[in-house]
Amino acid sequence: MSEQREHAAEAERLLRKVLEYPDDREELLLAAAAQWILAERPAEALALYDELLHPTSDPPSDPVSSPALVQALKVSALWDTGAEQQARELALSVRAQAPATLPPWQIIGETFEVHDDLPAAAAWLEDATDHFLTPDEVTYEARRILITRHRVRRLLGESHDDRDHLADYVHSAPVPLDELHDPKRLWSLGSDDPAEVRREIERLRTELADHRAALSRPYPLAVLYWPEAELVALLTRYPVFAADYGSYPEHLRSVEQALHALSATGVPHLGVVTATLPTYEAYARTQALPPATPSLPAAYATSLAARGHATPWPPPRTSPCWCGAPVPYAEHCGRPGTA
Numbered sequence: 001m002s003e004q005r006e007h008a009a010e011a012e013r014l015l016r017k018v019l020e021y022p023d024d025r026e027e028l029l030l031a032a033a034a035q036w037i038l039a040e041r042p043a044e045a046l047a048l049y050d051e052l053l054h055p056t057s058d059p060p061s062d063p064v065s066s067p068a069l070v071q072a073l074k075v076s077a078l079w080d081t082g083a084e085q086q087a088r089e090l091a092l093s094v095r096a097q098a099p100a101t102l103p104p105w106q107i108i109g110e111t112f113e114v115h116d117d118l119p120a121a122a123a124w125l126e127d128a129t130d131h132f133l134t135p136d137e138v139t140y141e142a143r144r145i146l147i148t149r150h151r152v153r154r155l156l157g158e159s160h161d162d163r164d165h166l167a168d169y170v171h172s173a174p175v176p177l178d179e180l181h182d183p184k185r186l187w188s189l190g191s192d193d194p195a196e197v198r199r200e201i202e203r204l205r206t207e208l209a210d211h212r213a214a215l216s217r218p219y220p221l222a223v224l225y226w227p228e229a230e231l232v233a234l235l236t237r238y239p240v241f242a243a244d245y246g247s248y249p250e251h252l253r254s255v256e257q258a259l260h261a262l263s264a265t266g267v268p269h270l271g272v273v274t275a276t277l278p279t280y281e282a283y284a285r286t287q288a289l290p291p292a293t294p295s296l297p298a299a300y301a302t303s304l305a306a307r308g309h310a311t312p313w314p315p316p317r318t319s320p321c322w323c324g325a326p327v328p329y330a331e332h333c334g335r336p337g338t339a
């Protein structure tokens with residue numbers, strides 16, 4: 001299948017880059033492993049996770065920045081190669097570390113789910129909810145876990161509890177969670193045609209692999225936001241961008257809409273980066289390009305996100321809006337009807 005060959009070729013291309021960019025070794029190996037998973041060659045991915053966790057190079061490379069993330073990815077790859085028992089044992093050891101970030105929890109929960117051990121997935125996601133849900137606010141992490149938990153409990157046929165009601169409440173997409181997570185829709189249980197069920201399972205597997213590839217990305221996919229004064233300054237000095245951005249209210253709306261559109265295609269790890277004219281012009285100098293270069297704002301956004309300047313999107317409904325307005329997101333850019 002040519003798509004799988006493309007993923008394998010991409011994995012090999014990324015691995016060749018490791019020699020050229022030793023400082024980016026961890027990101028490159030993780031990205032290459034995600035490509036091996038998409039190429040349906042989990043054994044190759046497994047070897048890369050092991051290399052990250054137990055370097056054999058001489059001198060040994062730096063320890064990975066998030067061992068729990070790499071272990072979670074290894075759980076999934078192990079299971080894909082048929083080593084289910086080892087996968088379960090490693091999941092227990094990740095659980096004992098109680099990782100502080102979302103991806104290890106999300107990846108292992110979904111690994112149980114995709115291998116059809118729904119009770120284990122539900123138990124795991126319960127723990128994850130205990131870990132991330134606080135009484136004061138529903139953080140971005142808690143929201144994602146609540147939604148995954150909701151889906152698994154729907155598949156199990158459980159009735160709604162308080163946490164499911166909370167998931168329904170924080171889910172901001174136009175299709176209600178109950179419809180999205182309808183087991184009939186998820187598994188085509190209504191179908192007697194085995195080919196149709198197989199196709200549905202294939203589709204879910206592909207989605208999961210895409211999701212994992214996105215999670216292994218070292219930084220969020222970020223959309224660039226210009227606060228009003230910065231936008232006015234930009235357009236005064238570089239009128240060429242006027243057609244892209246329009247007025248400030250139009251720009252504000254289009255940032256929220258772009259994020260919704262990306263989110264609707266299943267990109268899970270999104271953010272907003274805030275632009276300023278001086279840092280934009282400084283970035284243009286580092287690239288030896290005129291600031292009016294049409295492709296430069298997107299490259300600038302990526303560079304801000306890569307340096308950790310992205311605000312996760314969507315923010316919790318009750319947190320201040322991503323645009324800096326001192327009102328909750330749900331009452332500002334995230335209010336119904338904006339996107």
Ligand SMILES: [Zn+2]
Binds near residue numbers: 321322324325332334
């Ligand atoms: Zn706003």
